[in-house]
Amino acid sequence: MDMEYRRLGRSGLKVSAFSLGSWVTFHYQVDDSLAVECMKVAYDAGVNFFDNAEAYAQGRSEEIMGRALKKLGFPRDSYCVSSKVFWGGDLPTQRGLSRKHVHDACHAAMRRLDVDYLDLFFCHRPDHETPIEETVRAMGDLVRQGKVLYWGTSEWSADQIARAHGIAISLGVDPPTMEQPQYNMLHRERVEREYLQLYDDIGLGTTIWSPLASGILTGKYNQGVPDDSRLALPDYQWLRDQVLDEKGRENLEKVGRLQRVAEELDTSLAKLALAWCLRSTRVSTVILGASKVDQLRENLDALELLPRLSTEVLESIETILDNTPEPPATY
Numbered sequence: 001m002d003m004e005y006r007r008l009g010r011s012g013l014k015v016s017a018f019s020l021g022s023w024v025t026f027h028y029q030v031d032d033s034l035a036v037e038c039m040k041v042a043y044d045a046g047v048n049f050f051d052n053a054e055a056y057a058q059g060r061s062e063e064i065m066g067r068a069l070k071k072l073g074f075p076r077d078s079y080c081v082s083s084k085v086f087w088g089g090d091l092p093t094q095r096g097l098s099r100k101h102v103h104d105a106c107h108a109a110m111r112r113l114d115v116d117y118l119d120l121f122f123c124h125r126p127d128h129e130t131p132i133e134e135t136v137r138a139m140g141d142l143v144r145q146g147k148v149l150y151w152g153t154s155e156w157s158a159d160q161i162a163r164a165h166g167i168a169i170s171l172g173v174d175p176p177t178m179e180q181p182q183y184n185m186l187h188r189e190r191v192e193r194e195y196l197q198l199y200d201d202i203g204l205g206t207t208i209w210s211p212l213a214s215g216i217l218t219g220k221y222n223q224g225v226p227d228d229s230r231l232a233l234p235d236y237q238w239l240r241d242q243v244l245d246e247k248g249r250e251n252l253e254k255v256g257r258l259q260r261v262a263e264e265l266d267t268s269l270a271k272l273a274l275a276w277c278l279r280s281t282r283v284s285t286v287i288l289g290a291s292k293v294d295q296l297r298e299n300l301d302a303l304e305l306l307p308r309l310s311t312e313v314l315e316s317i318e319t320i321l322d323n324t325p326e327p328p329a330t331y
């Protein structure tokens with residue numbers, strides 16, 4: 001199945017409908033040679049965006065990706081790579097969205113990734129201790145210097161994004177182009193409700209994360225926690241706790257019912273859940289995560305399912321999920 005390309009919001013950048021990220025996986029589960037293999041499989045399938053962050057494995061994820069990009073030798077104008085700034089280190093100057101840390105984080109990410117510009121650069125979370133204007137100016141400077149092509153946010157509220165946009169326009173600097181929110185069958189509010197106005201008003205693009213809710217939407221946790229899975233990793237007990245709490249158990253029950261919808265379509269639940277994310281035109285790219293090449297191959301194959309998501313199929317999924325966000329009164 002040919003890759004689909006979507007505009008990153010109103011920008012002219014066309015990103016692949018599926019992209020590849022490295023959170024949890026690179027360094028902890030995926031070493032250099034597996035990273036090379038995964039990125040090659042992704043690129044050969046048409047993926048043109050690789051997502052990263054200064055926080056992932058304390059910079060080691062970017063180093064692995066940088067070495068892989070070098071080894072693979074993809075032409076620099078054929079792919080996009082990102083980083084995110086917020087959690088750089090423990091010192092006060094190494095975190096948050098101050099002009100200093102935004103500047104330092106961008107340069108450190110370029111060094112680790114071994115590139116001379118970042119295609120996408122995200123503010124990984126809002127920083128309540130830095131005026132938005134300071135961050136907007138710092139991002140605007142990086143864009144003007146050619147070190148960042150598009151900047152954006154991750155898990156900012158609609159109000160914060162709108163404020164950043166307004167400030168950028170009034171200062172005559174580049175406004176944020178994209179947001180990176182969590183979006184999957186179990187987590188819908190921001191993409192489907194909160195940001196609605198922003199898609200029309202400022203042409204916001206979205207690069208969505210955890211499309212399988214860390215693997216829950218593959219059904220792999222319905223019979224317990226497999227030893228080689230994310231939830232079994234010692235540093236991710238907090239995720240495991242979420243799956244096993246009351247809400248988590250409710251979700252697993254829904255996952256069991258969704259599995260039957262996938263079976264009726266003769267496909268896997270992972271593919272169904274990924275294609276479901278792509279049914280939304282608000283989604284510019286779905287960032288895939290994979291600890292094994294076979295997972296990645298399966299997930300990339302989900303594009304084939306997209307045309308088969310009929311109204312009836314989508315309605316049966318809605319009935320099971322029972323979490324359709326209410327449209328805002330003013331929209």
Ligand code: NDP
Nearest residue numbers: 021022023051209210211212213214215229230289290291
């Ligand atoms: P997913 O929700 O898709 O989870 C991916 C994990 O699920 C894999 O690592 C694997 O874990 C398991 N999995 C994936 N496919 C399959 C399959 N077919 N069968 C069985 N298990 C499967 O995405 P991530 O949570 O990894 O997020 C994707 C990307 O989004 C990240 O890499 C990162 O770039 C970005 N992100 C951004 C955040 C932000 O704050 N901006 C936050 C989180 C992620 P395992 O094999 O270990 O069980």
